[in-house]
Amino acid sequence: GTARENLGYEQFGNAVRELAQTIADDGYVPDIILSVARGGVFVAGGLAYALDCKNIHLVNVEFYTGVGTTLDMPVMLAPVPDVVDFSDKKVLIADDVADTGKTLKLVRDFCLDTVAEVRSAVVYEKSHSLVKCEYVWKRTDDWINFPWSVLPPIHKSGEAPKGNKEAL
Numbered sequence: 001g002t003a004r005e006n007l008g009y010e011q012f013g014n015a016v017r018e019l020a021q022t023i024a025d026d027g028y029v030p031d032i033i034l035s036v037a038r039g040g041v042f043v044a045g046g047l048a049y050a051l052d053c054k055n056i057h058l059v060n061v062e063f064y065t066g067v068g069t070t071l072d073m074p075v076m077l078a079p080v081p082d083v084v085d086f087s088d089k090k091v092l093i094a095d096d097v098a099d100t101g102k103t104l105k106l107v108r109d110f111c112l113d114t115v116a117e118v119r120s121a122v123v124y125e126k127s128h129s130l131v132k133c134e135y136v137w138k139r140t141d142d143w144i145n146f147p148w149s150v151l152p153p154i155h156k157s158g159e160a161p162k163g164n165k166e167a168l
């Protein structure tokens with residue numbers, strides 16, 4: 001459809017506190033928050049403060065071939081986090097949205113056999129997601145405008161933008 005879910009920065013701040021409250025009430029105390037860049041970095045930062053967790057790691061996942069077309073499967077970019085060191089750790093994967101769920105499935109499967117426990121927290125989950133996250137702030141099937149990606153990248157004033165990347 002053409003409907004949009006518009007999330008503002010202030011609303012995002014409240015959302016991430018509510019998401020953290022759900023996690024705390026569930027009794028899950030993560031040792032490590034693993035953020036999925038780039039959108040998950042905002043979520044991970046908010047959750048890390050709200051849950052008083054000082055151990056944030058990051059994984060970069062891309063879902064495109066380089067000319068604006070998407071791959072069938074997302075790919076993890078180097079450097080990948082050294083999850084072998086996480087064998088006794090409870091991990092919380094943080095991302096902005098589980099849409100197809102392919103990105104979260106990749107990261108979750110990557111951790112699953114090497115960490116003590118892994119759960120996922122997202123601001124949004126769509127109904128067709130193949131991963132059902134343990135912690136979800138809101139469910140929608142609309143396209144979401146996130147405050148960090150709704151505007152195009154900034155370029156030097158008076159110069160033409162490089163490339164053809166559109167804002168998401």
Ligand code: 5GP
Binds near residue numbers: 099101102146
């Ligand atoms: P996946 O389909 O693997 O679950 O989602 C991959 C990534 O695509 C998400 O982390 C997010 O960056 C982007 N994405 C998916 N759905 C949306 C959406 O509705 N709005 C925006 N802005 N990005 C999305």
